[in-house]
Amino acid sequence: QVQLLESGGGVVQPGRSLRLSCAGSEFSFDSFAFHWVRQAPGKGLQWVAAVSSDGNTKYYADSVRGRFTISRDNSQSTLYLQMNRLRPADTALYFCVREWIGGGRPDYWGQGTLVTVSS
Amino acid sequence: DIQLTQSPSSLSASAGDRVTITCQASQDIGNHLNWYQHKPGEAPKVLIYDTFDLEIGVPSRFSGTGSGTDFILTITSLQPEDIATYYCQHYNNLLYTFGQGTKLEFK
Numbered sequence: 001q002v003q004l005l006e007s008g009g010g011v012v013q014p015g016r017s018l019r020l021s022c023a024g025s026e027f028s029f030d031s032f033a034f035h036w037v038r039q040a041p042g043k044g045l046q047w048v049a050a051v052s053s054d055g056n057t058k059y060y061a062d063s064v065r066g067r068f069t070i071s072r073d074n075s076q077s078t079l080y081l082q083m084n085r086l087r088p089a090d091t092a093l094y095f096c097v098r099e100w101i102g103g104g105r106p107d108y109w110g111q112g113t114l115v116t117v118s119s
Numbered sequence: 120d121i122q123l124t125q126s127p128s129s130l131s132a133s134a135g136d137r138v139t140i141t142c143q144a145s146q147d148i149g150n151h152l153n154w155y156q157h158k159p160g161e162a163p164k165v166l167i168y169d170t171f172d173l174e175i176g177v178p179s180r181f182s183g184t185g186s187g188t189d190f191i192l193t194i195t196s197l198q199p200e201d202i203a204t205y206y207c208q209h210y211n212n213l214l215y216t217f218g219q220g221t222k223l224e225f226k
Contacts, residue, residue, distance in 0.1 A: 033213055044220035045155075045163060045206055050213035059214045062120065095162070104169065104210050105153050109162035 002027050002108045004096045009113030012086055020113055022079040022096030029077035030054075033099040035106065036070060036081045038092035038115075048094070049081065063089075086117045121145050123207050125218035131226040138194040140221045142207035147187045154183055154192045155206040157220075163206070167192065199225070 008020040022034070036048040049070040050059045058070050069082040079096055096110040122145040132138050142152065150170040157163040165174045167183035170190060180195045194201055202225055207218040 035213070035215065037215075037217075044204070045157070045208075045217045047208075047215035047217060050215070052213065057213065059212070099213070103212075104151065105165050105208075106163075107165075111162070 002098070004098060004108055004110035006094065006096050006110045006113035009094065009115045011116045011118060013119050014087055014117055016086055017082070017084045018086060018115060020081040020083065020094055020096075020115070022081075022110055024077045024079070024098070027098075030074035032101060033103075034070075034072065034079045035097040035099060036079075037095045037097050037109075038090075039095070039112075040089075040092040043092075046092070050099075051079070083115070086115075088117045091115060091117045121148060121209055121211070121216050123209055123216055123218035125205075125207055125221050127221060128219065129222040129224065131224050132197050133226045134197055134199060136197045138197050138201075138223065140192045140205055140207075140223075142185075142190040142192070142218050144188045144190070144209060148209050148211075150186055151210050152183075152185065152190050153208045153210065154181075155208060156201075156203045157206060158203045166205075197223075 003025045005023045012018050033052050035050040051070045055072045067085045071080045093112040093114050095112045097106045098108040100107040124143045126141050152170050154167040155163045166177050166181050182193045184191050205221045209216045
């Protein structure tokens with residue numbers, strides 16, 4: 001059964017950095033593109049970033065471009081989100097999301113890891 | 120950048136009601152529009168993809184229509200298990216955009 005397990009969340013001060021990880025198992029990790037999607041407390045879903053299956057193509061939401069970096073290590077079946085210069089507005093539950101192999105929509109979500117940016 | 124505007128932002132309905140949620144795109148997005156159902160504590164679930172197509176396992180009371188800039192999600196006979204927040208989502212390759220969500224509650 002496909003599993004996506006996020007880790008790395010926590011409480012961090014504004015301006016600091018955090019790296020999220022998402023370990024995939026029970027599927028061919030290097031065949032799939034991935035996304036990070038977040039949900040701030042009481043708010044809706046917000047797409048954050050995406051990376052192609054080979055790691056060569058990356059996309060970012062305007063709100064995080066230049067501060068966040070998405071990457072992957074296919075040898076370790078792990079997706080990452082490096083988050084720098086964090087802001088209180090980045091406080092959210094961050095989901096690792098696998099894109100359906102045919103493209104255009106997700107097929108599996110992790111349970112999420114909570115990031116709280118607060119002084 | 121493409122913006123998606125959902126309406127209403129919240130909705131109260133009774134069991135058996137026909138419910139419609141609209142999603143308007145800021146520019147023509149063809150049929151690259153998906154609808155999600157999100158219940159607290161669960162992962163969001165795709166109901167409809169590419170405007171019209173029902174995801175496997177989704178009840179037939181859910182349907183989608185539209186094209187270009189205007190899209191509609193319809194629930195023909197509301198069931199208690201349909202209480203959730205619904206989102207539209209556009210995709211352009213790997214670039215996603217979500218609508219702000221519609222919270223559906225029982226009257």
